[in-house]
Each structure stands twice: as C-alpha cells, then as structure tokens.
Amino acid sequence: MAITKMCLSRQAHQKEHLNQLRSSKRPNGQRCSSYRGGPPSSRGEADHEGACKSMNHAQKYLAQANRQIAELTVQIARQRVIVKDALGTGQRPEMAESLLDALEGSLRIFEKHRIFLLSLQRQPSE
Numbered sequence: 001m002a003i004t005k006m007c008l009s010r011q012a013h014q015k016e017h018l019n020q021l022r023s024s025k026r027p028n029g030q031r032c033s034s035y036r037g038g039p040p041s042s043r044g045e046a047d048h049e050g051a052c053k054s055m056n057h058a059q060k061y062l063a064q065a066n067r068q069i070a071e072l073t074v075q076i077a078r079q080r081v082i083v084k085d086a087l088g089t090g091q092r093p094e095m096a097e098s099l100l101d102a103l104e105g106s107l108r109i110f111e112k113h114r115i116f117l118l119s120l121q122r123q124p125s126e
Contacts, residue, residue, distance in 0.1 A: 058120060061117055062121070073107065076104060079103055082100075087121060105121065
C-alpha cells in the first residue's frame with residue numbers, strides 16, 4: 001500500500017515537471033540567467049523566468065541521476081569483487097550475490113530515469 005502511494009506520488013511529480021517543461025516558452029537568443037533586478041516587468045518576461053527555472057530544475061535532476069548512476073557503478077564493481085572473493089574462499093555467496101542483484105536492478109532503474117529526464121529536455125515546448 002505504501003509503495004503504491006509512493007509510486008503514484010512519483011508519477012504525479014514527474015507529470016508536473018513534464019507539464020512545466022512543455023508549457024515553458026523560451027524566446028530565441030535569451031538566456032536563463034537573465035535577472036535585471038526587481039520583478040519581471042511583463043508577462044512574457046515572467047514566462048521566460050519560469051521556463052528558465054524549469055529548465056534549471058530539470059538539469060539538476062539529470063545531474064543527480066548521473067551522480068547516482070556513477071555511485072552505483074562503483075558499488076557494483078566493489079560488490080563483484082566481494083562475490084568473487086566469497087566464491088574463491090569457499091564461503092556461501094548468496095547474500096553477496098543478492099546485494100549485487102539489487103544494486104544492478106537499481107542501476108537499471110536509474111538509467112531508465114535518466115532516459116526519461118533526457119526525453120523531457122528534448123521535447124519541444126509549445
């Protein structure tokens with residue numbers, strides 16, 4: 001039950017970000033770091049700032065996913081050594097193999113999440 005709620009919450013969160021990215025319009029030639037001091041003077045400028053914040057938010061999520069993938073890759077390499085050592089010394093490797101499987105499953109999930117984030121960035125805003 002709690003897992004279902006968490007998954008639904010994550011899906012709602014992803015849909016919200018997708019809608020933000022789709023609704024953001026970024027005029028050609030403008031950069032996201034445009035702060036002119038004070039509040040936006042027009043609706044277009046406010047929309048631009050909102051689009052920049054959404055893009056920055058998406059980039060932060062992508063950077064976080066990349067970090068997690070890199071960390072999992074290191075953990076997987078270490079766990080493979082542990083499994084190999086367990087097999088070489090005659091120890092029972094079931095727990096070490098189980099953890100390795102869990103880490104590899106997590107890596108696959110984060111890779112799919114990264115692909116999802118990249119697909120959001122590639123979609124044209126309307």
